[in-house]
Amino acid sequence: MTLIGWLQIGLVLGLVLVTARPLGLYMAAVFEGRRTWLSPVLGPLEHGFYALAGVKADKEQSWLGYTLAVLVFSALGFASLYAILRCQAYLPLNPQGFDNVPPDLAFNTAISFLTNTNWQAYSGETTMSHLTQMAGLAVHNFLSAATGIALALAVTRAFARASASTLGNFWVDLTRTTLYVLIPLSIVVAILFVASGVPQTLLASVDATTLDGAKQTIAMGPMASQEAIKQLGTNGGGFFNANAAHPFENPNAFSNVLQIWSMLVISSALIIAFGKMVGSERQGWALLTSVGVILIAGVAIVYWSETAGNPILTSLGLDPSAGNLEGKEIRFGQALSALYVAVTTGLSCGAVNAMHDSLTPLGGLVPMFLIQLGEVLPGGVGSGLYGLIVFAILSVFIAGLMVGRTPEFLGKKIEAREIKLAMLAVLILPLAILGFAAVAAVLPAALTSLANNGPHGLSEILYAYSSATGNNGSAFAGLSAATPWWNTTLGIAMVMGRFGYVVPVMAIAGSIVTKKKAAASAGTFPTDRALFIGLLVGVILIVGGLQFFPALALGPIVEHFLMLSGKTF
C-alpha cells in the first residue's frame, strides 16, 4: 500500500460524495413528480408514453398492485429478451453472423439481465450480435435498473406517508426514472467514455497487420453507449468477455475513475433522496455513513492483500514490490483495482477491471463476502436502498429488544409482521447460496466446470451462487458456467435473489404505509446518530455475514493459510 494509492482511492470516493447530494436532491424532485429543468423537453415525451400505454399518471397502486405490475413487466421482458436471443440469427444487425443462442444459455442470460444481475455465461464478442447487445441486453440495463429504483421509491413512500394505502404508480416511476435520470446521465457518461477512447461504432471488427506481420482481428462495436448504462444502472454485463478490464471498455485511469463514479453515484444519491423524501436528510447521511464504513474496510483489505502479493510466486524469483499482478492490468495499478473490486461487489454491479478468480485468497474473500452481506453497500440501484432499509428495520428491532420498547423507524412502529417479513427476505440469500453450493460441491456434472482445484474450487462455486443470488454478476470466471446445470441453477438463484426478496419487502412497505407516524419522544431511539450507525454496521455484518462464515472458512480462508505454507493444487 502506498500513500499515492490511498490518495487515488480517497479522490474517487470524494468525487462520489460531492456529486451524490445534488443528484439525490434532483432525483427526489423527479420522484415526487415536481417540475425539473428537463421537464420542458421530456414532459411531452413522458405524457406521450402514458397516453399510448393507457396509464393514468395520478392513479396510484397498493403494494400488491405495484408488485404485480413489476412482476408482469418483468415476465414480459424475460419473454421478449429470450425470443431475441433465440432468434438473433434471423434478425438484422448481426455482422459477425452469430448463431441463435442455445436454450439454456438464453434462459440464463434473459433472467440475468432482467434481474439486474448481468451474470455472463457467454463471451460477448463471440456470441452476441449488435442487435442483441443494443436492443436486447442494453434495454434491460435501463429497465431493470429503473425497476429497482421504482421499487425503492415505493418503499421510501411507505415511510414518507402516514395512514395511507398506496405506494405510487409503477408505470410512472419507471418512466420518470428512465427518462429523467438514467437516459440523461447515460448520454453524458457515454460521451465522456468515447472521449477517453471507448469505441462507438457499428463495425464488428477491423483487421490489423501487426509489427510482426501477423494478422490481428480487433473486435469492436457500439460500446460506449452500453458501457455508460452498464455502470450507471449497476448492471455490469460487459460488451466483451474481459468486461471493464478490456482496454476498449476501460482504456485508462480517467475512464476507470468514471466507471467507479458512475457505479456508485446513483445508489449513493438514492440514499440521500430517501432522506430528503422522508423528511430527514440526516437519516440519509447516517445510512450512507454505515455503508461507507464497511465498504472502505473492504477496500483496505483487498488493497493490503493484493499488494502483499503471492509468496509462492515471489519464491520463484519475482519482484514482490508490484504485488499480485496475475489477472490485473498495468494502467489501473493495485489501488484503483482494489477499489473497483470492492465497489463492484458492495454494489450489485459486477463489472470487473481485474479477474477476481486470480485475486489472492483474502483479496477474493472480500468481494464474495460483500455480495453475501446482501448487496447493500450501497447496493444495486434501488435494490441496495430497500435492502438497507430491511437491515435498518432489523437494527431498531434488536435495539428495541435490548431496552424493552416497541421499535420505531422514522416514526413508524415496527411490529411482528414486519420483522417476520424482513427475516423472510434476508433468509433467501443463505437458502439459495448455501443450498445450491452444497449440491454443486458434490455433483460431478457441476464439478467438471471448475478451473481450479483445492479450496479455490469451492470458492469458485460459492462465488457463482453468491453472485447470482445477490444479483451481482461478477464471477470467479474460471468456472465454465455455460453448461445446462450452471445455466439453470444460477438462473433460478437469480430469480430467488431478486423476486424472493422483492415480494416480502413490498409487503413490509404495504404494512408500514398504513401506520400512523408517531412523533419522536424522549424514549425514541434516534436513528441518525453514531450509536445507530454502529448498530447498523454490526447487524449487517452479523445477521448478513455470519451465516456464511463456515463456508468461507473452507474456501478462501483455508486457501490463505495454504498459500502461506506454499501448498499448490
Place this chain on the structure above:
Amino acid sequence: MLQHFRPALVMLVLFTVLTGLVYPFAMTGIATAFFPSQAGGSLILDKGGVIVGSSLIGQAVTSDRYFQPRPSATSAPDPKDASKTVDAPYNAANSTGSNLGPTSQALVDRVKASVEAKHTSGWQEPIPADAVTTSASGLDPHVSPQYALAQVAGVAKARGLDEAQVKALVEAKTEGRFLGILGEPRVNVLALNLALDQLK
C-alpha cells in the same frame, strides 16, 4: 393482473425503441462526428495507410528486435478440432484472463517456465512481476517501466544499437499518472516499438 398487460407491453416496446435503438444510434452519430478516432478504436495506420493495430490493444511480438508485451492468456478455436482451443496470445477477438487462482499448480508451472526463460536470456532476479504474469484481458497494451528497462539490453543487441540510446527512448515513452495522481506509470509497447523503428 390483466390490467397490467397493456402498459407492460407498450412500455417495453417504447423503451426498446428509445433505449435500444435511438440512444445507441444517436451516440454513434455524436461519437463519429466529434471523436472519430476514438469512436473507431484508436487505430494506428502506417505511411501506406495499412492498419498496424490499435493504440489501446496490445499485440503479440515474436521478434527479439522489438520489446515484448506481457504474457497473454487468450486463445482461439483449434483449426483441427473446433471443440478445442489453442493458445493465441493477444487475440483481440476473444479477450480473457488466465483465471488461475493463487494456489494453482498450473500457474506456478507457467510462471516457473517463464522465469527460467528470462534467466536464459541473462536476466537478473528479481524479475518484474508483469513480465511473467498474464493480464486480466489478455490484451494489456502496457508494461511497467521496470519490465521495459529490463528488455533494453536484449533489444539494443538485436538491433545493434547503443543501449543508452534505447534506454533513453524507453524513458521518453514512459507515461506518468493521469493528473499526476491516478493510475500507474507505464509504457505502451506498440508505441515504443513504433518509435524504435524510427531510430536510426
